[in-house]
Amino acid sequence: MRTREWVVLIIVIAAAFSFTFSYFSSLYYHQTTKTVTVTETIELTPTATTLTPDEEYRESVQKLLQDVMKWVESHRGLRFKEEVDVVILTKEWVIEHWGIGFLNLTEVRLEEKILKSLFIIPRDFNLTKFKAGRAGYLIAASAGNKIYIVKEAFNPNERLRAGGILAHELMHVLQGEYFELPEPATSDERDALNALVEGDADLLSAHYISEHGGVKSNPLESYFDPLTALWLFPYTYGKPFVEYVYEKEGWSGVNALYENPPRSTAEVLHPEKYLEGWRPLKPSFSSKIGNGWKLMMQDTLGEYFIREMLRAHLSFFAANESAEGWRGDVIQLYEKGEAYLIRWKIVWENREEAKEFTDAFRELLQKVGANETSTNIWTTATEVISIKASGTEVLIEIVSPPGEMMKEAVEAASPS
Numbered sequence: 572m573r574t575r576e577w578v579v580l581i582i583v584i585a586a587a588f589s590f591t592f593s594y595f596s597s598l599y600y601h602q603t604t605k606t607v608t609v610t611e612t613i614e615l616t617p618t619a620t621t622l623t624p625d626e627e628y629r630e631s632v633q634k635l636l637q638d639v640m641k642w643v644e645s646h647r648g649l650r651f652k653e654e655v656d657v658v659i660l661t662k663e664w665v666i667e668h669w670g671i672g673f674l675n676l677t678e679v680r681l682e683e684k685i686l687k688s689l690f691i692i693p694r695d696f697n698l699t700k701f702k703a704g705r706a707g708y709l710i711a712a713s714a715g716n717k718i719y720i721v722k723e724a725f726n727p728n729e730r731l732r733a734g735g736i737l738a739h740e741l742m743h744v745l746q747g748e749y750f751e752l753p754e755p756a757t758s759d760e761r762d763a764l765n766a767l768v769e770g771d772a773d774l775l776s777a778h779y780i781s782e783h784g785g786v787k788s789n790p791l792e793s794y795f796d797p798l799t800a801l802w803l804f805p806y807t808y809g810k811p812f813v814e815y816v817y818e819k820e821g822w823s824g825v826n827a828l829y830e831n832p833p834r835s836t837a838e839v840l841h842p843e844k845y846l847e848g849w850r851p852l853k854p855s856f857s858s859k860i861g862n863g864w865k866l867m868m869q870d871t872l873g874e875y876f877i878r879e880m881l882r883a884h885l886s887f888f889a890a891n892e893s894a895e896g897w898r899g900d901v902i903q904l905y906e907k908g909e910a911y912l913i914r915w916k917i918v919w920e921n922r923e924e925a926k927e928f929t930d931a932f933r934e935l936l937q938k939v940g941a942n943e944t945s946t947n948i949w950t951t952a953t954e955v956i957s958i959k960a961s962g963t964e965v966l967i968e969i970v971s972p973p974g975e976m977m978k979e980a981v982e983a984a985s986p987s
């Protein structure tokens with residue numbers, strides 16, 4: 572356990588994320604234009620130098636900050652241990668310094684492979700571009716006891732909105748001062764921990780806004796295409812999770828969450844299960860794949876990932892129903908030259924849940940035009956996909972390119 576570096580961005584996303592959506596076959600999605608305020612946790616070493624904006628602007632920001640700090644201390648019941656500094660940035664500076672520089676390009680390349688193999692994004696999609704593009708939406712960020720704001724996007728005279736953003740960022744400062752969270756070991760765990768972090772900040776921000784006569788709306792999963800919904804999970808489901816606990820146990824219950832935080836998106840999606848003590852299983856593979864294959868990545872994707880994977884091609888309802896009952900999963904990505912192999916073991920609560928998922932995944936394969944060339948073996952132009960179900964476990968193996976490679980890989984991979 573060590574204190575995380577609390578570095579958080581607030582981003583405004585204007586307009587629907589329609590650029591990925593032409594790919595998706597489902598027509599239930601309404602392409603409405605929304606402005607949604609969300610935040611993103613990223614790791615960085617801030618090197619921002621204070622710019623010299625006009626003094627009047629700086630004074631307004633400082634004045635509002637002092638008011639909101641007092642409100643946060645009395646409402647949240649935690650006192651700031653240190654002074655909070657504000658650093659004012661310009662949008663141009665942020666794009667130049669905090670754009671693509673955040674990305675671990677190797678990780679992004681592997682993630683892109685998984686997302687494409689599981690049909691969440693199309694083959695010609697550029698994930699690096701998608702991720703780098705987010706920096707342009709920055710409004711505010713925090714690191715340690717510093718809050719960064721982007722001048723063009725933050726008007727201290729709009730007191731409700733600006734105050735709500737500061738309340739959110741100030742909660743992150745308090746989190747850094749009072750709470751510790753473990754480093755996440757998997758994507759599913761990272762999303763769950765971030766949901767707690769953002770949910771707490773968003774709930775406080777919502778209280779600030781409602782106490783000052785406004786209403787803060789929560790972004791809905793259904794506004795977004797599946798890839799964007801995956802990215803925004805901490806902001807769509809963090810607040811409902813924290814609010815569920817707050818309504819039962821107040822802020823002391825919320826504070827206690829940091830002692831025993833949710834470790835899976837399933838716990839965040841089903842707070843009642845979390846409070847009853849439900850925790851996921853951690854399945855593993857008993858053997859490594861040899862034969863020249865190199866293990867590049869291992870992860871747990873979780874209930875919410877499965878739901879978005881299915882939602883990319885099936886109805887919202889079918890996706891939710893089929894992803895529920897998740898008990899744990901482990902995925903591995905191997906490479907050998909240009910070829911790759913993915914194996915993904917998913918454990919379900921019972922046989923019926925396992926079958927429900929398998930049926931939904933088969934339907935997805937039909938929707939994307941895969942052919943079942945022999946029982947439970949599906950082929951696309953680029954991959955061969957095998958599905959094996961046994962009791963509560965489902966094993967999906969994907970090999971690219973198709974052909975002899977599949978035979979070799981399946982022999983090497985068999986049974987774990």
Ligand SMILES: [Zn+2]
Binds near residue numbers: 769
């Ligand atoms: Zn935040």
